[in-house]
Amino acid sequence: MMTSLSFREVWEAKSRIASFVQSTPILYSEPLSERTGARVHLKLEHTHPTGSFKLRGAANKILSLPEEDLKKGVTTFSTGNHGISVAYIAAQLGIPCTVCISNRVPEAKVNRLKKLQAGVEIVGKSQDDAEARCTELERDEGMTVIKPFDDREIIAGQGTIALEIMEQCPDVDEVIIPLSGGGLLSGVAFVMKSIEPSILVTGVTMQKGAVMQESLAKGKPVILEESYTLADSLLGGIGTENRYTFPMTKAFMDKGVLVEETHIEEGLIFTLEHHKMVVEGAAATGIGHLLHCNDLQGKNVVVVMTGNNIDHQAVTDLLAKS
Known part of the structure; x- marks a missing residue:
């Protein structure tokens, strides 16, 4: 394989x-x-x-991006932990970050994202809905989508x-x-x-x-x-x-x-x-x-x-x- x-x-x-x-x-x-x-x-x-x-994968992906992509910022869809990790690394690097989540994500994780100065968009009832919004941000604002796993x-x-x-x-x-x-x-x-x-x-x-x-x-x-x-x-x-x-x-x-x-x-x-x-x-x-x-x-x-x-x-x- x-x-x-x-x-x-x-x-x-x-x-x-x-x-x-x-x-x-x-x-x-x-x-x-x-x-x-x-x-x-x-x-x-x-x-x-x-x-x-999730910090490991998020760090590896973001740190592998070219400088010009980092300046435009990153976005991700997440049930919480991946989004928190992407936001944490983005904050460490001082780059823009928007996290798209569904309305099923617990309040504790939403609050954590906001404390990390990430933009938070609550979209739909599933991770698939949040992913669709990330694709729009990539298309319209040039942000790089940091996928949670694939x-x-x-x-x-x-x-x-x-x-x-x-x-x-x-x-x-x-x-x-x-x-x-x-x-x-x-x-x-x-x-x-x-x-x-x-x-x-x-x-x-x-x-x-x-x-x-x-x-x-x-x-x-x-x-x-x-x-x-x-x-x-x-x-x-x-x-x-x-x-x-x-x-x-x-x-x-x-x-x-x-x-x-x-x-x-x-x-x-x-x-x-x-x-x-x-x-x-x-x-x-x-x-x-x-x-x-x-x-x-x-x-x-x-x-x-x-x-x-x-x-x-x-x-x-x-x-x-x-």
Whole structure:
């Protein structure tokens, strides 16, 4: 399977983003290890200043642009975390930035975008609607669209996570990755499989609106209606003209798992109680899967903890319910 991505591009990304993106810690989870019989490590991508792994891809893409394009500014469509990361890098570089989002994006993420001085446009009910507005801004104002996932530089940037995992936990047997548009999984899985093909890659997502999973089942990108989920960062389409992440996910993901909403909630509460970490639903999806997985005995497992941008009220409501 040709991916149009090379291992060199990931190393170039690591060098390019070094002044903006620091390596994140990896944490051995004793409670999860005891629960599963595996040796479980958590890759703490929510510790970036933007609160998510998306900083890596956004930095790599923006820093790869020519100077004349940077002056015209950047725009993106996002369920929140990618938009926050694009806005953060744009602010660091002092360039114009407009983030287009749907009306499903939580208020906490909208407020974060505004604090970063990004222009925010709320468009329609889905990421596809927001993407259409970005295309208009590109056409009318010359802004560069920074795609959330289906882009070589974005994928290469996310792939730098795998370089760190291999340094921090070189005996990893399986990596568990939240799956939405597939930029994270494509980058991490590409690097993992390039280094050691036997490493298992498991993609986890919520049950309703799992667009990548449904697209893989149908053999082509499909469009699904979005519905409420605690893992709101995993919402959004993959694009009917998907060039990279659909074929790369198909090539490199060994197993795709749909995680029940109650298990995602359980994962968030477990992380808060046992590790004193507040993470968003997307990050808790991997933990929710682990808590109900029976085939990890003796394995070295790494779970990518993707982000922490969650409304305080959502956490309060969840604690009151539990």
